[in-house]
Amino acid sequence: FVSTRNTSRRTDKWANQPYLDIFEATRNSDGTFSEPKPVSELNTAFHDGPVTISNDGNTMYFARDGHSAGQYERNKNNVKVGQQGIYKATKVDGKWSQIEALPFNSTTYSVTNPSLSKDGKTLYFASNMPGGMGESDIWKVSVTANGYGKPENLGPAVNTPGKENFPFIAEEDILYYASSGKQGFGGLDIFKVDLKSTEPAQNLGKPVNTEKDDFSFSFNKSQNIGFFASNRNGMDAIYTAIPICSAEAIAIVTNKKTGTLLSNASVAILDAKGNTIATKQTGSEGKVRYETDCETAYSFQVTAPDFETASFPVQKVKSGEVLVEAPLTPVEVIITDKEVLLNPVFFDFDKSNITEQGANELNKLVTVMKNHPTMVIFVKSHTDSKGSAAYNLRLSEQ
Numbered sequence: 001f002v003s004t005r006n007t008s009r010r011t012d013k014w015a016n017q018p019y020l021d022i023f024e025a026t027r028n029s030d031g032t033f034s035e036p037k038p039v040s041e042l043n044t045a046f047h048d049g050p051v052t053i054s055n056d057g058n059t060m061y062f063a064r065d066g067h068s069a070g071q072y073e074r075n076k077n078n079v080k081v082g083q084q085g086i087y088k089a090t091k092v093d094g095k096w097s098q099i100e101a102l103p104f105n106s107t108t109y110s111v112t113n114p115s116l117s118k119d120g121k122t123l124y125f126a127s128n129m130p131g132g133m134g135e136s137d138i139w140k141v142s143v144t145a146n147g148y149g150k151p152e153n154l155g156p157a158v159n160t161p162g163k164e165n166f167p168f169i170a171e172e173d174i175l176y177y178a179s180s181g182k183q184g185f186g187g188l189d190i191f192k193v194d195l196k197s198t199e200p201a202q203n204l205g206k207p208v209n210t211e212k213d214d215f216s217f218s219f220n221k222s223q224n225i226g227f228f229a230s231n232r233n234g235m236d237a238i239y240t241a242i243p244i245c246s247a248e249a250i251a252i253v254t255n256k257k258t259g260t261l262l263s264n265a266s267v268a269i270l271d272a273k274g275n276t277i278a279t280k281q282t283g284s285e286g287k288v289r290y291e292t293d294c295e296t297a298y299s300f301q302v303t304a305p306d307f308e309t310a311s312f313p314v315q316k317v318k319s320g321e322v323l324v325e326a327p328l329t330p331v332e333v334i335i336t337d338k339e340v341l342l343n344p345v346f347f348d349f350d351k352s353n354i355t356e357q358g359a360n361e362l363n364k365l366v367t368v369m370k371n372h373p374t375m376v377i378f379v380k381s382h383t384d385s386k387g388s389a390a391y392n393l394r395l396s397e398q
Contacts, residue, residue: 001025001238002049006038022049022062027223041096042089046082050166050216052116052123060089060096061114061123066107084112086125104129104141104151113216115167116143124167124175127151134161138177158193158201166216172196176204178215183278186211190228202291203278206271208241217241245294248321249314253286253302256327261286265304265328269314272297294318302326305371308363331367340368345381352398 002020021043026034042048046065053060066082085105089096105111109129116123123143128136129151137159142149154175158164162181165188169175173195178188182201189209193201208214210232217228226241253265267288268279277298280288292298298314307328315322342365345358354362369375383396 001036002051003036005036019045019065020047020049022051039096042099047084050113052114054116054120055118058091059116059120060091061086061102061116062089063087063112063114066105066110083107084110086111086114086123103148110136113166115169117169118171122169123148124169126165126167126177133159134181135163136165138164138167138175154195157198163188168216168218170219171221176217176219178213178217183276185209187213188215190214190217199289200280205277205293245319247292247294247317247319249290249292249298249300249324250321251282251288251290251300251302251312251324251326253282253288253304253326253328255307256329259327262304262307262328265302265307265326267326268301270299270301270311274299276301292322300324300326302328304328306331306367308360308367331364340365340377347381350395352395 001023003023004018004020005023006021007018022039023036024039025036028034042060042062044064048064049062051060051062063084064087066085083106086102088098088100088102090098092098102111106129109127111125111127111129113126114123115125121143122140124138124140126136127139129139131153132139133153133156138154139151140154141151153159158175158177160179160181162179164177164179164181166178167175168177174192175195176190176192179191179201180188182189182191182203184191184203185206187210190204191201192204193199203209204217208217208226208228210230212230212232214228214230214232217226219226224243226243227238228241229236229238231237249269251267253262253267254260255262261282261284263282263284263286265282265286266279267282268276269290269292270276278290280290282288290298292314295316295318297316300312300314301309302312303309307330310326310328312324312326314324342361343357345361346355347353347358348355365377369377381396387395
């Protein structure tokens, strides 16, 4: 892991903290850790880390500040601006040596935060190199006996116009990474995506993600434990995450009148407080899937053009799948050149608030207006004939 704990080091003026060093610590059987020790043969006077290590433990890829290797440019104020680069090290006699820079490092962009696949054939990393989609993207490059392939951007299934960083490639091509450009709780959130699937990336949800920055997730399958960093309490710190029971909630969206499956419907999953966790679109099968926590309340909010928006509860389950039928009612309004014909919108007796039936009618009008954004409407209402004219005038003005 990396840390600024070495206060004797020079200070990074941008962060006003010591430069990052690489440390190691052993996790004991009782969950405690040994005293962290610096990996001295890798640390320099500037930022070093994070790292990723091959399955056999003999090859490491790590990030390093470009100042150490002369990978920097001077800005208009003649200040050195260093770029991050990725380096390879080999373990010889228990020490890391034979350090070499990867060929796609640059003085004009950063290449950082590497993660090596379990078979050692693909290296994932973050970069703001040309050809990306946002401020920083997740990329991959093939690792061969003769060197490295051409870096490839992972595309819109992973990347956004915002920041994507801190990739970790787990077994079975599951990629964990941090993003500020996808729907989340605030700051950087941790997402995971199956690179073999067309399903969109999924937010890990709370308590892993918060309104602060949550990032740098990794998972040890043999010990069934995850690690990640967060500044939720002010300063960056490392946290553990124990997987909890998970289930899968499946929404099937149909036309309530005809029973046909609806594609391109928007299905948002909400927590018990009504907060939107994520949103997906249905495909040709009218279906979306969400991984959920067991014994936890959720709901789906489903919208589609020309249909009334509806919410559907997701039943709590101990494990496995829960299927949610989501039939949507078509908006039945008649649009003429001059008006939209709705059923009468009634008010509660002797009140200025509309009835639930009236609210449903107005929701239909909202749907029509969303589908016809240039529409201009004129709204008027009146009281009934009961009561005096003066009283009804006061009531109508409410």
